[in-house]
Amino acid sequence: MEISFLDLTLANVLFLFVVGFIGGLVSGFIGSGGAFVLTPSMMSMGVPAIMAVASNMCHKFPKALVGSIKRARYGQVDVKLGIIMGISAEAGVLYGAHLQKYIRHEFGQDGSNLYVSFVFVVVLAIVGGYVLLDAWKLYSSGAQEEKKTKIAQWVQSVNIPGTMMHFKALNARISVLFTIPLGFATGMLAATIAVGGFIGVPAMMYILGAPGLVASATELVIAFIMGFGGTIKYALDGYVDVRLAMIILAGSLFGVQLGAIGTTYVKDYMVKIVMGVIMILVLFSRGFMIPVYLSNLGYIDPITDGTASILSNISFALLVIALSTGAFIILYSLLHGFRVEAERQKAEGDTTEEPIEPAVQLSPTGRFERIMLVTDGSEFSGGAEREAIELAKKANGQLFITSIVAVDPDYELLAPQLLEKQNAQAQTILDKVKQAAEMAGVKCETVLRQGSEIYEEIVSTAAEKRIDLIIMGRRGKSGLMRLMMGSTTARVIGYTDCNVLVTPRAANLTGQNVMVAVDGSRHGDIAAETATNLAQYLNANVTVVSAIEGDYSDRHRKEAKSIVDRVVDLMKQKGVKASGEVLMGSPATTIVDAAKDKAIDLIIMGSHGSSGFEKVLMGSVSDRVIGHAPCAVFVARG
């Protein structure tokens, strides 16, 4: 065939640019689409059919390349799955083209058209109907997660030795004996109706068990491989009009980038809605052409040329409407997503920019006006919740009820629904505690944070909110295990610069009997000053203790007694009921034993502020007291 190229007018160029943009937008979002409008559009300009197909292919692979790179950045692409399916899809394209040629040879052009329309109607009616129904069910049920179909569960459970491959996005091992036929069918459909994604994306979602966003993103890798192979095939015969391809590409790259960005703002089921709607509209479009082909083949009474022309025009108009509707839904979702995100950011900004009221007192050690309760809703947090509300009420302070959701960045990308679920659970716990605090007349707010290191989030939240006191529950772990592993509590104490109150589950901080441990250092003095302020709040009796270990000489005992007496005298001067005692033996053990004997309900200690590895490995006196004390332990910071 003599290859002649079309003279392009400005109107042609603008038209291709716009259709390219819309097709790109849809492709970036659902992984494919656009070709079913572009190819007939080029043909209507006078481009021969084979050249229209070839030029469409030549714009498709660079578009899919840009789209897949963009969506891989959002963690949505399974490259391995895309390549495996893409290679088998290429085989499907070659076979599909061969089959088309055979049908055209045997039954003529109308027979070929009827075959194409038949495939269109069957595939679009069954698959498109199912996709749309599934999307509607997800949307109307308000479900956050897509459920794997029974077929997908079965496919993921089948083990055929020697054929198994692990796919990261599916988090499963699947036999390639399943992926190869699916890829092949995708390719065959691409060769027949130009949009392989109408099979590829639903197959990955419903048969392999991929989430909608992963399936549509991975389809772009398949489209790249098919488009690249197809372009070479047609270019070898010189059928590619690179001008047409590059003009369409100019528009479609704007669209594909926008469509890819759009996927980050929508729920998974939006892919299904857009795909389902387009498929059903395309189905109607092809349905209008079937009488024309049947009439031409003589299976029904002949219809006039005028009627055939009207049906053909309606069919093409419906294709344009299908693509435009898809693009409209995507743009609407994108704008809606922008608006919701902007409101969320504004709300977060408002919270952080909330003016912090200045403290009434000047004392840095006994200020309990901004109290942060860290809770995970577990039984271990029960004591902390109760005491935090009680203390905030007594000190007339503000309570910041905080919960930290532990996240793993890799996991977060693959299962964002899980994170949303965890956040929702944590918020429910926070709301419950908030309600209890408000009923007790305590001014409070909730803080929900996510982070991979819980202690870091606690420490940074305390710093941002200018917290005076962090209240945490004590986990069951104790002894060697606790020392070796370190705990979130130990790390918070090591890194924060504010007071920390650790309460065991059964703690009952009545504020009757308080014990303070001093050692003559400035850290001990800080503990003593905090105890004085706290005893004034709680109207408590204070027992001041100092422990000596190893050297029990008179001189050493006297020295310890003078340290204790000094603090007792200072407390008495401030009207606090105080008494003193020198303990002999290991500080941690003797403090815990004395607390049990004297029915102490709160131990106050200073922190020597060691942090990091040394503290976690060795454990400090305060750490060991926290681990074994029958009551709450207050670690005071200056």
Add this chain to the structure above:
Amino acid sequence: MDKPTKKALVPAILWGITSVALYASLYYFEKPILEASAKGGWYFIVPVTIAFIFSGVHGNFTGYFWEALGVRAKKK
């Protein structure tokens, strides 16, 4: 939608100029390019190479274009 950013503006302009230059070259060398690609055979390299070059340059331009306008992916 975020606020438009100056950070993406400079690369958007630079890639945009390169992209326009490529399209201008395609228009200017339209005849020899079409003649070469119509020959087929090993000349398949011509449209394929053009497609790759355009996807790189114009892809970067369109990416920075939306970013410069403040149209960015949602932060997780």
